Amino acid sequence: MWYAAYGSNMHAARFRFYLTGGTPPGGLRACPGCRDTRPPRRTAPLLLPGGIHFAWESVTWTGGIAFYDPTLPGVAAARGYLVTGRQFLDIATQEMHRPPPGIGPERLAEAVATGRAVLGDGRYETLVRAGTRAGFPVLTFTAPWSAADVTPNPPAPRYLAMLAGGLHEAHRWNAARIADYLTSRPGVAGHWSRARVARIAARAVRAEESRFSRFARFRHETAA
Template sequence: MEYVWYASYGSNLHHDRFLCYIEGGTPEGSEKTEIGCTDPTHPVKSEKEMLPYPLYFAKQSPRWQNEGVAFIGTKPVANTETYSRKYLITKEQFLEVVQQENNGIDVTIDLNQVMENGSHTFDPSAWYGVVVYTGMFAGYPVFTFTSPEVAQSEHRPPSVPYLTMIIRGLLAMMPAEQVLDYLSTNQEVALRYSKDDLWQIIEQSNRHFT
């Protein structure tokens, strides 16, 4: 069985939310039920990751109150750090996660070609239509996916439920104060949420762990 790392950076930072793509189910706060993977086996392991790609929130997601969702740029940017949680899953599971994130479209991707080229746009019109290879970790390739046109998309702040999922995922990796510093500097988040607003959401999310 062939394994790859999937590096998440949006709501899939939250382990339970990501498992809805593996097992099927409706994530808390979401308005869509995910079908899950053919193989519902949980990830072998997960690890914290730092991605050198800028984080954006854009488009209007029917899953998340028609508000913005997370994307990253397709090219590394110096001194840029986007927090990620990577999951070690099978290649087939990864491709099915990509398919679910794109509302079930046909997905045919040669991951070896992605590794050779650094990225591959398999559908220019799909929200998450480009797969990016970020390197190797512990003997397995690391992939993520994003929009081919995120720089041209209308940037839009995320909804509270979507932001809460991200915050819960981040709280599993770092203290609350660090989560505040990280999110308050994001341009789309700052359009709608003050630091006080963010801290209230973080405190509410923190109770989830106590």
């Protein structure tokens, strides 16, 4: 199945810690990792029906964090990782701040069959099926509430930068498109100016391109 990441896990390097364990850069807690640490079979850019909004208060980032709401208008940009059902359950369990194994496979089957499985009233404790791609179900996790039920909370600059870098890495969007997307989302709209978000996105895009350039140069030198 596809795990659709729409927040900081759009960064492949950050997501890897949820598979193998350890503390991501900038993180305040260690990830125990999955019982199956193999990398995803494939990755792909995804557009989910609905949208993201920013709410709650993050202990790691400060400020609001992204939640997926399938009832919002538009689409939510995400990155799909083709993983096993067991890996998806372990990833979701870690986002719920629980050590794997935590969620039974019957709750995953419920989400696949009905489109939704509510496991608790906390953040990221609701599994949502957001469609199908290449014959595999697309699933993610979010809060049980909708955007209309909570007060928007603007995200911190470094969280916006993390999302901007992930959007560029996953979708190859430029800074202008990233700024348009983020400033249209509840929690950013009315709190952050487009110009400021565009500056954050431009720095994030440059950092991603520089990292990619260094990696490509290393591969070339190694092959030579």
